Amino acid sequence: MAPGLRAGVVLISPDGSRLRYASRLHFSASNNATEYEALINGLRIAIELGTTRLYVRGDSELVVDQVMKESSCKSPLMVTHCQEVHKLEDKFHGIELHHIPRRDNDTANFLAKLTARQDLSPSRVFINDIHEPSTHILEGPTRTHPNV
Template identity: 45%
Template sequence: MADFLAAHPMTDCEAILDDFPDEQVMVTKLPKVWQMFFDGAARATGAGAGVIFITPQGDLLPYSFKLGMTCTNNEVEYNALIIRMDIASELGIKHLQIYGDSKLVINQVAMEFEARKLKLLPYCQKTQHLLVKFLNIEVKHIPRYENVKADALASLAAALSCLDRSPL
């Protein structure tokens, strides 16, 4: 704008036009972007995952769930991500920012790391399949201290899973 005004100086006698017939063209509608924070927790006797959605209006939607199987921490992280991405897609969410503290999972999803472990390959492939269901999706790694709410939900779900499996 500054360059245009400098290139087209106005003299004092020119009238300023303030009627723009195409002014609606300059109006843009911002997409409704959702955020999703996820984390998983694996224990010797159970696993759980925590996910928090933040709506475009700023509302928090927390979820935690137990996994009925014993798995590695990376598998739990992938399960948390996949299950909630699938739900986000079914809800019609088209613009999603995903945050997780698992550097391995985030970098594999972003295709910066290759999935070398055969156990993780199906998870990575399923995630790639889900990515194309969104118009705009960002996947970012965050430090653990920025993911404490999802971490707490995952730990709670894992603890409950352990309680369900322990004999009383």
């Protein structure tokens, strides 16, 4: 796990116009956690833009399978990430998530590599610096309110 991980998100409207987002993660994360961060970040951006229907293509087969409930989450962190994705899914009228091979995800891969460069980003590419994970695992026993 290394800080400075990168992720790319491309949002394509029905008319074919594209919004490109490149994210730099400034915290330690596994490759799978980075894939979840990209998915969660992309869903949040789509929500902010008022998107109601979404077709998602991701190149992490594990993340796609876990979100689509074809594979179980083994670690508490993956469970937490998956739960966050499901909460965000409820904000859409329709959402589909499909796996694509990494070799077919050229634009997102280019965006992820772009953030490693220190020069200015190309026009129409938004760079996000993410300093904290989108989800946190609660440690220790769950605390309840004394009046509950």
